[in-house]
Structures are given as structure tokens and as C-alpha cells.
Amino acid sequence: MEEAQVFDEMLTVVDSCIARVGWRLRPHSKRHLSNDILALCTGLRSVTLVDYDGVMPELQVNLSRLLYHARQESMILKPLRVMIISDMAYLIHVRGLSELAFSSLQLPHQLHLLDTETDPPRL
Template sequence: MDYGGTMPQLQENLCSLLHHARQETSILSPLRVMVINDMLYLIHIKGLAEHASPKERSQHQLAFMDLEKSCCKLLTNIEANDTVLEMLSIQDRFSAKYPVDKAVDAPVIRPGITKQMSGLPERTIDGECTDNHNDNRTLLLVDLSAFLGTTQIALPSLNGWLLGYPVTYLFRNGSAEAAIQNLSMHSLHIYRVYVCGSCQSGGKQSEEELMSSLWPEHEA
């Protein structure tokens, strides 16, 4: 996931990289580039379907904090919180769009062709990720900006769920200032999960950061 680059250049570069990488190994075939507004994601299409499935969500129920009110209390009555209910409805929409029990695959769209994605309005893809040496190259882009266009959940909250964090900080698009103020009023710790490995026996172990998250001090 990245949001620091310039769109659509970042999108085009990632599509191009994925296109060439898929020519080297079939392991990368399930990967797609997903776009939601100015956020860019590299997703495993079946993995996303499994992540959004009702079965997975029932086995690994998320905990929520409502940053519009407080960042130090886990919500206990989610049915009474409109922001949580909207977040759950977004999960349901992902689950309906990418069902696990069917042949899960993203629509393959050729440059410049208008095609209707399942559940999405028709739109024209303007040839992102084109390659002058291969006019028949398929696009690997899944744009869900319109799919989630009417939701009020802020993207950082959606990303918390997509990245699999055990606690999701919730706030809506118009409440970013209140969320930041609530966070700034408390001492926070940053927790990181690392993957350690060694390329060869006896070699020095390397560490790669898998994910990180901020937690209020007395909730850690």
C-alpha cells in the first residue's frame, strides 16, 4: 500500500512492474493493483476475498476504537455505533464483490475499452499501464473509488481493516481533526512486527518490518 507518490504515475509504475514480474513467474498471477481514491494497494485477489469473508470475520472479530470520541476505550456495544455499522457494511460489500466460493478473479480490462466491473458502473479505463511494445497487454487495475464513493469511513480506518490490524481506529471523513486531537491527548506507543530471516546458513539475520501500529499507553 502506498499514498506518497504522484498519481497516476505511481499507479502506472506499479502496474508496469507487476506486468513484467508476472511474465517471470506464475506465482504472481493472483496479484492486482487496487485503487481507492489516492490510495494504491497491491492485493492478492483470493486473499482479499478470504479476508473479507463472513467466516474469516467471525473467527477473528475486530476490536474498534472510535477516535471521534476517545482513543482509549474499546467499543463494547458496536450495534449502537453508526460508524462501526458503516464499517461492517463496507466489509459486507467487499465480501459480496469477492466471494470465496466462486472462481475469484479481478476483471481483466484492455487499454481504452469500456467494461462493466461486477457491481460497478461502466467507465472507461484510459490506458493506464500501457506498453508500446505490447498493445494487447491486459490491465491489472481494479479501481474501487466509485464502489466506495458514498461511504463516509475515512481511508485510514479502512486501511486498518485491510492490513489486518487487531484494533481498528474509526473515524469519518469529516472528523479527522477530532480524531487527531483525541490521539494527541494521550501518550502513545508504536508497536512493530518484524520478520527475521537469514539468506544462508551462518549468515547474519535480517529484519524486515511487517507492520506497525500506534496504541494508547494504558491500552497496550
């Protein structure tokens, strides 16, 4: 099967699952969600912030239900998960994010972590 055909089928699955879970997305938000999922599945991104059409916890529930059904129908969607950090919802590609984290740890430069919860922030 041609790669473009696989992604077209994946987007069809996502559209049908949005309808199945009863998530009433505005057309712009639906297109944005489809583009984000496409970017994750093609490896263009490892993580994307979902900051459209919904507030927590409803957004988390809708994303989780959508991905649950979509992963049942399409193998390419299996690595996608919802990640919640401080009331912000992200869609992640599990393998992509782990590869990104691993590759950043292999850099010859030393990593510095910044504690932003202190004032002033400190390393």
C-alpha cells in the first residue's frame, strides 16, 4: 500500500472516531487536530500541545476516547498517547518522544535543568 494512502486512511479513521465519541469540534479545530496527528505519525513531531477546542478535564476525556477508538482501527495510531502536565494536554508519539529524549542524552554537551519554581530560577 502506498504511504500516502496509509495516511489518508488514518485521517479517515480519525474523522470517524471523532464522530463516534461525539466530540463536536469546530472545522478549524478538527483540521488542526488532524494535522497534529499526521505530524506525529509521520515523525515530523514527537509531541504537540493540544490547546484548541476544550478545557480540562473534558479535553483529556475526549482525546483519550478518540485515541482509544482510533488505535483499535489503525496500527499507525497505536503509539499515540495523551500526556497531561499541569492542566495542559499533549499528544505524544511514544517511540518518537523516547528517541528524542535518548538522542538528547547522547549529546556531547552537558544538560542543565532549570528549576522554574524558585525565584530566581536556579540550575
